Amino acid sequence: MNRKKNWEQILADDRTVSLFVVGLGFACGTLLVLLVGKNPAGMYQAMLQTLTGWDITRKVWNARYIGEWLTASIPLILCGLSMGFAARTGLFNIGAEGQYIVGLTAAQFVALYFPPVPVLHWVAALAAAGLAGALWGGIVGILKARFEVSEVVATIMLNYVAFFLSRWVSMAIPGANTYRTPNFPPTATLASGFLENLTNGSRLNYGLFLALLACLFYWFIIEKTNLGFSLRATGLNKEAARYSGIPVTRSIASSMIIAGMFAGFAGAAVALGSFNYGRVLGGYDNYGFNGIAVALVGNSQAGGILASGLLFGMLASSQPLMQSRQIPKEITLIISGLVVVFISLRAGVKLFLDWRAKKATRTGGRSNDE
Amino acid sequence: MDTYAIEMLEITKSFPGVLANDRITLQVKDNEVHAVLGENGAGKSTLMSILFGLYAADSGTIRVRGKEVRIDDPNHATSLGIGMVHQHFKLVHNYTVTENIILGNEPRTVWGNVGIKKAESDIQALSTQYGLDVDPKAKIESISVGMQQRVEILKILYRKASILIFDEPTAVLTPQEIDELMKIFDRLKAEGKTILLITHKLREIKATADRCTVLRRGKFIGTVEVADTSEGRLAEMMVGRKVSFSVERKPRVPGAVVLEIDNLTVRGSRGHSAVPSVKNLSLYVRKGEILGLAGVDGNGQTELIEAITGLRPIESGKITISGKDIGRATIKARIEAGMGFVPEDRHKHGLVLGFRLDENLVLKTFFAPPYTTSFGVLSRRKIFENATDLIAAFDIRAGEGPATKASSMSGGNQQKAIIAREIDLSPELLIIAQPTRGLDVGAIENIHARIVAERDKGRAVLLISFELDEIFNLCDRIAAISKGEIVGIVENKEADERKIGAMMAGMVLGREGRQG
Ligand SMILES: Nc1ncnc2c1ncn2[C@@H]1O[C@H](COP(=O)(O)OP(=O)(O)OP(=O)(O)O)[C@@H](O)[C@H]1O
Numbered sequence: 001m002n003r004k005k006n007w008e009q010i011l012a013d014d015r016t017v018s019l020f021v022v023g024l025g026f027a028c029g030t031l032l033v034l035l036v037g038k039n040p041a042g043m044y045q046a047m048l049q050t051l052t053g054w055d056i057t058r059k060v061w062n063a064r065y066i067g068e069w070l071t072a073s074i075p076l077i078l079c080g081l082s083m084g085f086a087a088r089t090g091l092f093n094i095g096a097e098g099q100y101i102v103g104l105t106a107a108q109f110v111a112l113y114f115p116p117v118p119v120l121h122w123v124a125a126l127a128a129a130g131l132a133g134a135l136w137g138g139i140v141g142i143l144k145a146r147f148e149v150s151e152v153v154a155t156i157m158l159n160y161v162a163f164f165l166s167r168w169v170s171m172a173i174p175g176a177n178t179y180r181t182p183n184f185p186p187t188a189t190l191a192s193g194f195l196e197n198l199t200n201g202s203r204l205n206y207g208l209f210l211a212l213l214a215c216l217f218y219w220f221i222i223e224k225t226n227l228g229f230s231l232r233a234t235g236l237n238k239e240a241a242r243y244s245g246i247p248v249t250r251s252i253a254s255s256m257i258i259a260g261m262f263a264g265f266a267g268a269a270v271a272l273g274s275f276n277y278g279r280v281l282g283g284y285d286n287y288g289f290n291g292i293a294v295a296l297v298g299n300s301q302a303g304g305i306l307a308s309g310l311l312f313g314m315l316a317s318s319q320p321l322m323q324s325r326q327i328p329k330e331i332t333l334i335i336s337g338l339v340v341v342f343i344s345l346r347a348g349v350k351l352f353l354d355w356r357a358k359k360a361t362r363t364g365g366r367s368n369d370e
Numbered sequence: 371m372d373t374y375a376i377e378m379l380e381i382t383k384s385f386p387g388v389l390a391n392d393r394i395t396l397q398v399k400d401n402e403v404h405a406v407l408g409e410n411g412a413g414k415s416t417l418m419s420i421l422f423g424l425y426a427a428d429s430g431t432i433r434v435r436g437k438e439v440r441i442d443d444p445n446h447a448t449s450l451g452i453g454m455v456h457q458h459f460k461l462v463h464n465y466t467v468t469e470n471i472i473l474g475n476e477p478r479t480v481w482g483n484v485g486i487k488k489a490e491s492d493i494q495a496l497s498t499q500y501g502l503d504v505d506p507k508a509k510i511e512s513i514s515v516g517m518q519q520r521v522e523i524l525k526i527l528y529r530k531a532s533i534l535i536f537d538e539p540t541a542v543l544t545p546q547e548i549d550e551l552m553k554i555f556d557r558l559k560a561e562g563k564t565i566l567l568i569t570h571k572l573r574e575i576k577a578t579a580d581r582c583t584v585l586r587r588g589k590f591i592g593t594v595e596v597a598d599t600s601e602g603r604l605a606e607m608m609v610g611r612k613v614s615f616s617v618e619r620k621p622r623v624p625g626a627v628v629l630e631i632d633n634l635t636v637r638g639s640r641g642h643s644a645v646p647s648v649k650n651l652s653l654y655v656r657k658g659e660i661l662g663l664a665g666v667d668g669n670g671q672t673e674l675i676e677a678i679t680g681l682r683p684i685e686s687g688k689i690t691i692s693g694k695d696i697g698r699a700t701i702k703a704r705i706e707a708g709m710g711f712v713p714e715d716r717h718k719h720g721l722v723l724g725f726r727l728d729e730n731l732v733l734k735t736f737f738a739p740p741y742t743t744s745f746g747v748l749s750r751r752k753i754f755e756n757a758t759d760l761i762a763a764f765d766i767r768a769g770e771g772p773a774t775k776a777s778s779m780s781g782g783n784q785q786k787a788i789i790a791r792e793i794d795l796s797p798e799l800l801i802i803a804q805p806t807r808g809l810d811v812g813a814i815e816n817i818h819a820r821i822v823a824e825r826d827k828g829r830a831v832l833l834i835s836f837e838l839d840e841i842f843n844l845c846d847r848i849a850a851i852s853k854g855e856i857v858g859i860v861e862n863k864e865a866d867e868r869k870i871g872a873m874m875a876g877m878v879l880g881r882e883g884r885q886g
């Protein structure tokens with residue numbers, strides 16, 4: 001009787017649904033690899049190597065892979081937080097990409113022009129990125145709160161504006177060509193000799209701590225503060241929040257500001273962590289858009305976003321390893337695509353699970369009678 | 371020997387933390403009106419949901435017309451001739467009456483397309499047969515709540531139901547609509563249908579039901595012949611103690627004016643109408659008195675409350691609380707000025723259903739100490755303790771205590787939670803709209819006593835209710851509203867139902883041709 005009830009509860013839990021969906025994505029991926037006539041073991045070996053650095057076929061260990069995996073996860077986690085934070089207030093922040101771009105651009109700008117004082121330099125660059133992202137998100141928040149402009153439309157437009165603005169600003173920097181600016185002074189970068197050594201020369205940098213701190217900050221704001229309370233109330237029932245005197249418009253604006261800040265930090269983490277020069281963007285980096293998937297799979301919970309950011313980071317950074325094992329690298333894209341599709345079908349999955357739970361109680365009830 | 375249309379034997383169903391149905395037995399005779407009575411959270415809706423295939427029972431047997439069945443889902447229930455009118459209607463708003471009725475069950479012409487014409491005539495025939503007055507071509511959004519309910523009834527009759535379940539059908543209706551529904555029940559019975567009726571209103575049971583089954587806290591208490599059982603006895607069975615139907619209200623000299631409304635004009639919600647919904651309205655409520663606002667639904671009450679509480683801008687005029695002009699203040703400022711408010715629609719406005727009970731109980735106070743400590747950090751412990759106190763003080767029943775999700779609480783207990791929260795704010799002025807809609811007599815007694823206690827503590831209370839009984843029971847003065855204007859204000863002592871009714875209706879009759 002008790003076990004039955006637990007089962008029912010577990011099935012109703014968002015976390016379980018996410019895990020289930022991820023499992024399903026992997027199962028389909030495996031099947032596909034089989035269908036194209038390859039050995040799925042190669043795929044799992046590549047993933048194992050990404051996660052642990054352990055190459056099972058050649059029996060060698062190289063921590064660099066772990067470093068690259070974590071590095072790839074940093075902007076995904078931060079953009080996931082951006083998306084998730086807005087989602088908790090009932091907003092769809094499809095503009096994380098634009099906020100990411102302005103953050104990246106601001107960080108590059110400060111990296112090039114701020115006096116090269118140790119520590120202060122990258123702190124200033126980070127702050128500038130956070131502020132730029134916050135501003136970019138804030139514009140949308142205020143448009144939405146004040147004039148009921150749809151945040152979806154506004155953010156999509158601002159993504160374009162951010163992109164062209166970034167190219168224009170970056171190319172105007174003296175010494176810049178069509179794809180890069182001069183190098184940053186070393187004081188600007190987030191590069192960490194310690195972390196690099198630890199991971200055998202990977203690009204892992206202090207951005208990792210930035211992402212972890214951001215998760216902690218997210219969790220703290222959402223779960224522990226009165227600001228988080230008003231945001232969640234607004235997200236769940238805007239009318240009731242308004243009736244209760246919660247300043248709904250302010251909630252919406254502050255939510256977009258904080259969401260933008262997270263994406264701006266993601267931009268800084270990439271600009272200052274993985275590069276030592278400013279980039280003139282030739283296209284979207286897509287971290288902002290991938291953040292949507294990260295937040296969806298992570299249920300917009302801090303811990304969930306961290307986990308799902310690491311998952312998507314793993315899928316991305318295991319691509320070259322798969323190729324070296326003759327597994328088409330597109331398989332990772334298919335798996336992440338499937339996971340997103342499945343998670344979007346969550347409503348359906350849930351219905352199914354509800355139905356299952358009902359069946360389970362029914363048969364459970366019958367055996368109780370006898 | 372009687373034949374039973376429905377037998378539910380030893381039905382048990384548990385939810386996390388609650389035994390919602392504990393070996394309940396319900397036997398409904400063929401062609402009777404059978405009422406199910408029970409306190410809020412007694413398990414009535416759960417039992418009906420099991421019968422309709424929405425939940426699976428943990429154990430127990432169901433027989434329909436003597437045959438044992440396992441009802442897997444609503445479609446199965448429908449095929450057994452069971453239909454249900456839910457408390458919250460499930461209609462598609464921009465569809466017509468006909469489209470809603472045939473939805474999922476569309477008749478086909480020989481060409482294979484939907485035979486709307488045929489459906490319309492079928493529905494017309496059904497509606498005359500049962501006296502269910504509807505316009506088959508009207509859109510749902512343009513018809514009244516009472517008519518929407520008739521559409522729901524037609525929908526199940528159209529599917530050839532012979533056993534009709536009504537879960538609190540009168541909770542959303544005005545007194546006039548309730549009278550009509552009672553007539554519809556008689557008609558359905560005369561046409562051979564069996565009716566299962568959940569209601570908290572003893573008067574309705576006396577008026578229509580043949581027999582009544584009483585539940586208390588998930589347990590079966592008994593089934594009685596309604597004709598041989600007094601209202602008092604029914605209430606006692608249901609609550610487990612004697613219930614008094616009227617509150618004791620000591621005479622009290624009202625104090626200074628708290629709420630003063632002066633020449634207030636407010637525009638209507640139905641947008642484009644040039645006629646204001648509240649016109650040059652003036653009234654006041656003093657410390658230690660309850661002012662009741664009586665009126666037929668749709669005469670400006672909603673707009674008036676929204677203007678006072680800050681949800682709707684005012685056109686002109688003044689609203690003051692204890693001398694402070696709040697006519698254009700923010701909602702939060704009004705709450706801080708000492709205004710508590712129990713809204714009419716608890717799901718939409720009163721609660722965040724996705725929140726836990728304890729979070730809902732601090733919805734208006736969470737941002738300040740003791741719930742927020744330094745740096746905006748919430749004190750989960752204080753929030754939890756507050757809920758524990760209020761649950762005890764207001765007898766709120768929730769399966770998992772303060773941690774219960776508001777959405778899993780029974781309707782009545784949700785309402786108790788809102789009232790507990792608003793009264794606990796200890797406001798100068800308490801505005802209460804339809805406080806006991808959907809509540810059982812025990813809970814009504816409790817809440818009425820609370821409201822009077824607030825008055826005795828010196829609060830000013832403005833009560834809006836469609837139930838004249840409630841108004842007479844609680845109020846010191848009664849204002850009648852019609853077409854957005856106050857028709858008159860009388861002392862309770864000098865008023866009777868006829869007088870108030872005439873005040874409300876007289877104006878309505880006097881202004882024919884100007885539909886509100
Ligand atoms: N889906 C659910 N999950 C958890 N608990 C539930 C659920 N539905 C009902 N309950 C609990 O079961 C009990 C019975 O609820 P039910 O809705 O049947 O009461 P009710 O008699 O219809 O009350 P009311 O008159 O207030 O509508 C309550 O304690 C309620 O909190």
Ligand SMILES: [Mg+2]
Pocket residue numbers: 414415416780781
């Ligand atoms: Mg109910």
